[in-house]
Amino acid sequence: MSDATIKLLCDLVAIDSVNPSLVPGAKGESEVAHAMAAHMRAAGLDVEIDDVVEGRPNVVGVIEGRAPGPTLMFCGHLDTVGVIGMTEPFNPVERDGRLYGRGTQDMKGGVAAMIAAAESIAQSGGLKAGRLIVAGVIDEEYESLGAEALVSKWKSDAAVITEPTDLVVGIGHKGYQWVEIETKGVAAHGSLPQQGRDAIFRMGRVISHLEALSQKLQSRPPHPILGTASLHASLIDGGRELSTYPDHCSLRMERRTIVGETENTALTEVEEILHTLREQDPEFEGTAKMLFVQPPYETPSGHVLPQTIEDAMHRVGRKTNRSGLTFWTDAAILGKAGIPTVVFGPGGAGLHGLNEYVIVDHVLGCRDALADLALSFCV
Numbered sequence: 001m002s003d004a005t006i007k008l009l010c011d012l013v014a015i016d017s018v019n020p021s022l023v024p025g026a027k028g029e030s031e032v033a034h035a036m037a038a039h040m041r042a043a044g045l046d047v048e049i050d051d052v053v054e055g056r057p058n059v060v061g062v063i064e065g066r067a068p069g070p071t072l073m074f075c076g077h078l079d080t081v082g083v084i085g086m087t088e089p090f091n092p093v094e095r096d097g098r099l100y101g102r103g104t105q106d107m108k109g110g111v112a113a114m115i116a117a118a119e120s121i122a123q124s125g126g127l128k129a130g131r132l133i134v135a136g137v138i139d140e141e142y143e144s145l146g147a148e149a150l151v152s153k154w155k156s157d158a159a160v161i162t163e164p165t166d167l168v169v170g171i172g173h174k175g176y177q178w179v180e181i182e183t184k185g186v187a188a189h190g191s192l193p194q195q196g197r198d199a200i201f202r203m204g205r206v207i208s209h210l211e212a213l214s215q216k217l218q219s220r221p222p223h224p225i226l227g228t229a230s231l232h233a234s235l236i237d238g239g240r241e242l243s244t245y246p247d248h249c250s251l252r253m254e255r256r257t258i259v260g261e262t263e264n265t266a267l268t269e270v271e272e273i274l275h276t277l278r279e280q281d282p283e284f285e286g287t288a289k290m291l292f293v294q295p296p297y298e299t300p301s302g303h304v305l306p307q308t309i310e311d312a313m314h315r316v317g318r319k320t321n322r323s324g325l326t327f328w329t330d331a332a333i334l335g336k337a338g339i340p341t342v343v344f345g346p347g348g349a350g351l352h353g354l355n356e357y358v359i360v361d362h363v364l365g366c367r368d369a370l371a372d373l374a375l376s377f378c379v
């Protein structure tokens, strides 16, 4: 593990940065943000650390070019998901060209690559023109508070989110919407069917409509890069005890969205289902509300960034291709703020799982391509 970039990656993985909104009491991003800041300062970048919420800072490093010109941003999230069930999540281990540990793939591999790319630029003459911004943001695994705070303060002409893509140039991804549905019944002794009304049976009617809807969504013509929309019933809760008619049932579901759908799509669909069920049975009682929405994203077609990354990959002797991604990223937030963005990072497997790893050679390839990209974009 002699390479300095992989040493940096190991240092980042060794720092616990589990998102405290996902896991109450978890350490959060502060320590890893300060480690990133120290590394960028040592490389000669101008560095700012800013609390987004108390004790959870974004960190931004800047390289100013020698003349005015375009600004490029690299952005990665510093938080990870929890570590329950992992034996040594913060002890990175390299085996067969893979580095194992929590956050190796999602996404400290990409973060190490972007820091190292900036470092190599800073230490080999800097940028001819424009500006390179290197941002580590908090909270992507929950509500993306970090990316929201970043775009309220920093602007750029293009951005790369270094989430793991197997070195594919990711030019878009789906969005998601969370909806909570409640059905009401009447509690009664299990022996008194005339008095009881079963809220769980009523949710069953909702669920069969949702299943039909999910099949309908997936049989529509797919979006050219994002595929089809989908939904699933994520969490269900209801009932009081075995011998009682349940008076309440709640279902929380997720709807994955594609470009062209509205930010109310999921709620509108569910309300149509509830309306149909009320028409079929005047006693049916059900309500729905939207819990959370993140939009889909597509890099503006014709923007130079995807081609510029492909050219950079070619120059550093590597192959790549262009594709839509399934998973959501902060690219949607940067995109909404008017920054054309692509997702481009190393490969691996097991993200959010027990055996997460990143491919070491991909981290180096990502670093080299990002450095080349910045030198060719910021002119």
Ligand SMILES: [Zn+2]
Pocket (backbone or CB within 6 Å): 077, 106, 107, 140, 163
């Ligand atoms: Zn991620």
